[in-house]
Amino acid sequence: xxxxxxxxxxxxxxxxxxxxxxxAWAASIVLIVSFFALSAAWRTPRFEQEHWRPLGAALSRLLxxxxxxxxxxLVSVFLLGVAIYSGLRGTxxxxxxxxxxxxxxxxxxxxxxxxxxxxxxxxxxxxxxxVGRLAGSTFRAIAGQRSGRLAYPERMGRWPAAIGLLAxxxxxxxxxxxxxxxxxLPPHAAAVAALLYSAYTLAMMALFGVExxxxxxxxxxxxxxxxxQLGAFGVEDGRLxxxxxxxxxxxxxxxxxxxxxxIASIATTxxxxxxxxxxxxxxxSVFNWLVDRGVGLTASLRLTDTVFLLLTFAGVAxxxxxGVRGMRTVRGAPSAAKLRVGFAHTLIPIxxxxxxxxxxSLFVFQxxxxxxxxxxxxxxxxxxxxFGTASGGIDFHxxxxxxxxxxxxxxxxxxxVLGLTLAHDRALVYWPDYRQAxxxxxxxxxxxxxxxxxGLYLLSATG
Amino acid sequence: xxxxxAHLGHFLWIFYVMPVVxxxxxxxxxxxxxRRKERDDPTAPGAEGGPRTDKPARPQDPPP
Numbered sequence: 001x002x003x004x005x006x007x008x009x010x011x012x013x014x015x016x017x018x019x020x021x022x023x024a025w026a027a028s029i030v031l032i033v034s035f036f037a038l039s040a041a042w043r044t045p046r047f048e049q050e051h052w053r054p055l056g057a058a059l060s061r062l063l064x065x066x067x068x069x070x071x072x073x074l075v076s077v078f079l080l081g082v083a084i085y086s087g088l089r090g091t092x093x094x095x096x097x098x099x100x101x102x103x104x105x106x107x108x109x110x111x112x113x114x115x116x117x118x119x120x121x122x123x124x125x126x127x128x129x130x131v132g133r134l135a136g137s138t139f140r141a142i143a144g145q146r147s148g149r150l151a152y153p154e155r156m157g158r159w160p161a162a163i164g165l166l167a168x169x170x171x172x173x174x175x176x177x178x179x180x181x182x183x184x185l186p187p188h189a190a191a192v193a194a195l196l197y198s199a200y201t202l203a204m205m206a207l208f209g210v211e212x213x214x215x216x217x218x219x220x221x222x223x224x225x226x227x228x229q230l231g232a233f234g235v236e237d238g239r240l241x242x243x244x245x246x247x248x249x250x251x252x253x254x255x256x257x258x259x260x261x262x263i264a265s266i267a268t269t270x271x272x273x274x275x276x277x278x279x280x281x282x283x284x285s286v287f288n289w290l291v292d293r294g295v296g297l298t299a300s301l302r303l304t305d306t307v308f309l310l311l312t313f314a315g316v317a318x319x320x321x322x323g324v325r326g327m328r329t330v331r332g333a334p335s336a337a338k339l340r341v342g343f344a345h346t347l348i349p350i351x352x353x354x355x356x357x358x359x360x361s362l363f364v365f366q367x368x369x370x371x372x373x374x375x376x377x378x379x380x381x382x383x384x385x386x387f388g389t390a391s392g393g394i395d396f397h398x399x400x401x402x403x404x405x406x407x408x409x410x411x412x413x414x415x416x417v418l419g420l421t422l423a424h425d426r427a428l429v430y431w432p433d434y435r436q437a438x439x440x441x442x443x444x445x446x447x448x449x450x451x452x453x454x455g456l457y458l459l460s461a462t463g
Numbered sequence: 464x465x466x467x468x469a470h471l472g473h474f475l476w477i478f479y480v481m482p483v484v485x486x487x488x489x490x491x492x493x494x495x496x497x498r499r500k501e502r503d504d505p506t507a508p509g510a511e512g513g514p515r516t517d518k519p520a521r522p523q524d525p526p527p
Contacts (some may be wrong), residue, residue, distance in 0.1 A: 021478035028482035278476070289467045311527040329494070439497070442490040 015402060020460035024453045027413045031452060035445045036419045038424040039438035043427045045357070047250050050243040052236055060240040071132025080127040080194065086378040087191025094176075095369070096380030103194065104172055104185070105366040109359050111224040116352055119233035122215070122224040128201040129221070132210035135202075152208045152216060157256030160204075160220035162264050166313065168219055169268035174305040211430035215255075221260055221412055225291065226252060227352055229345070230418075246422060249345040259344035263320060265351040267313040270458060273358045277461035279308055319450055320347065326443025327427075342430065343444070346423040349453055353415020357408040357455060361399055368394045405459075410453045416448045421448060423448075 031183045054060070062068065079102065094100040124128070139147050171193055176185030197219075205213045214221040228234070229249040232242050253259060260315035275283065283304050290300035324339045333339065371391025376385050384390070423444040427437040 019478075021475060024479050025482055028486065032486070246464070326490075439494075445492055446483065446486050449486045453482055454477045457476055459474070461478075 014406065015414060020405075020456070022410050024456045027416070027452045027456065030057045030413050031326075031416055031420060031445065031448050034420055035424075035441065038150075038421060039434075042421075042424055043428070043434040044426050045132035047244065047247045047422065047425045047446055050234075050247040052234065054236075054239045054241040056129070057239070060238075061117075063240055064235065064238065069124050070130075071129070072124035073133075076125040076127040077130055082378055084191045084194050086380075087187040087189075087194070090187055090379035091381050092186055092188065093380060094185060094187055096374075096377075098370075098374045098378035098380070099187040099190050099194075100185055101366050101370050101374055103190055103237050105363060106370050107356065109219075109363045110367075111220070112227040112352060112355055113360075113363070113462075115224045115228040116230045118219070120226075120235070122220060122228075126214065128198060128205065128218065129210055129214055132202060132205040133223065136210060140335045147206070149209045149212075152212050155256060157255035157258065158216050158222055158261050159218050160217040162257050162260035164219035165223055165261060166268065166272050166309070167270070170306065170309060172270075173272045174302055174309060177275070177301075177305065182345045194302060209232045216285070217255075219428045221295050223265065225262060226258075226265070226348055230352065231350060231355070246349075246418065249348050249422065250426065251345075252348070253341055253344035257346075259320070260317075261342055262344055262351050263317050264313060266307070266347060266354055267316040269351070269354040270316065270360050270454070271309045272314040273455075273458040273462055274312070275305065275308075278458050283308055294451070296346040299407075302395045319447055320344075323443045323447035326446070327440045330431070330436060332431055332433075332436055332441040339430075342426055343423055346426065349415045349418035349422065350448075353411045354455055356411040356415075360407060360411070363406045365394050365396060366400075388445055408459050409456065412452050420445065420448050 018398075063087070083099045083102045084096055086102075090097045090099065111125075115121055136147065171189075172185055175189070191364050201213070201218055204217055207213075208217070215225075216222065229252045230246055232245045234241060234243055234248055253262070269278070270304040272281075286307065287300050287304045287353070290303060291297060295303065321340075324343065325340050327343075328334055334342070369392075374380075374393075374438055376387045376390040378386075382390070420441075424441050427440045427444075428434060431437040431440055
């Protein structure tokens with residue numbers, strides 16, 4: 001292939017045995033084969049019941065007990081404090097400052113990965129929940145009664161978290177990419193945003209209650225909690241237990257706005273991947289158009305990126321809506337609203353797959369920085385070497401470009417097959433006749449193939 | 464002679480869209496075939512008025 005004059009070639013992995021687009025075809029074939037295998041062999045719903053079994057009482061007491069919860073809360077508040085202090089007082093170079101990597105890599109990417117494996121581990125490590133609970137306990141001790149609170153509006157559901165999720169990613173990939181530094185969000189802006197978010201979250205917790213806000217409105221609790229629904233570990237009635245994998249997800253999306261959260265997750269990851277690849281030419285066109293009309297450079301860039309971020313959200317929502325509309329055409333289908341809510345959880349494995357595919361290499365590389373020089377010199381001013389690792393660096397040879405590609409393809413295929421499985425299982429609840437259920441899933445198959453090919457295209461275009 | 468393929472990379476997205484198009488065409492075609500079958504034979508499984516379980520449709524009794 002090297003003799004072909006690809007002036008603006010998107011093929012950057014020339015050491016792959018086959019062209020990147022053939023992986024999209026192979027992934028589509030895997031999905032189609034999985035679809036027929038499910039149609040033939042999966043005739044009763046299996047995920048509606050969690051089959052929850054408690055783990056040892058001693059283990060539950062240890063992991064869910066007050067002392068460990070308090071310790072986790074203390075650690076998380078301390079680390080949040082370090083991040084804010086580093087952001088405010090440290091270097092303005094994002095890659096040398098503890099704040100940006102800690103907030104946008106370690107926390108933002110680490111918790112989804114580990115929540116899917118281990119359950120909702122963010123709950124004890126949520127710094128705002130820890131502060132909110134401490135404040136509530138103190139108030140009770142002093143006043144002798146619980147503080148009054150408002151009833152959370154049912155219709156608001158998880159919409160605050162969905163909007164917050166878009167805002168958080170906007171801060172990183174739109175505001176950050178055009179904020180005057182070469183790459184990434186200025187640490188000072190990250191610290192100010194963390195302070196503002198802390199004040200907002202604590203105020204909402206005071207208004208609606210700590211647990212209520214964490215369940216519905218707090219961005220990170222909702223987002224990380226969503227991924228924890230896929231895993232085999234969960235807490236029920238104050239006890240730690242094991243359940244059938246994926247089963248908890250079937251009940252997650254019943255709260256209004258849940259579909260928006262999972263769609264926002266896929267859309268924000270897609271936009272981040274497409275910004276420098278698939279959407280680059282279109283973004284440049286709109287940007288130039290705005291600049292030609294006298295809009296300032298920074299404003300034009302932010303406006304263009306914001307529009308494309310929202311368009312990506314609308315595009316992902318539209319693909320899902322088309323899948324739902326397709327299901328509605330099958331006889332015996334419930335209402336469109338019920339289908340929209342009923343199948344939203346099938347997008348959670350896809351959201352995780354997109355996250356792994358797009359960011360796992362970043363996570364592997366940046367975590368080396370996090371546990372070496374960023375931890376030893378949080379401010380990035382070469383003024384401290386707390387653990388003797390300030391001179392450490394990132395070994396980029398840990399992962400080869402081929403290994404990254406294969407992990408990306410595997411993540412996307414596995415995520416979409418799991419999504420297809422969840423969708424088929426839910427269809428069997430709505431259509432007792434398994435043939436009708438399978439027929440209803442033709443359209444979800446199209447949705448899954450579309451998301452898979454789109455994801456692989458974004459990755460191949462980014463290079 | 465060098466082939467004029469300088470901008471071929473811009474059209475690679477077509478290869479990623481093709482599987483989606485093939486699946487959608489397959490779905491539309493099979494949906495139309497099934498609808499036609501239901502129209503022609505309303506007692507077929509899954510058809511309106513036909514059996515709704517996963518048991519195969521029983522043949523109609525011959526008229527007396």
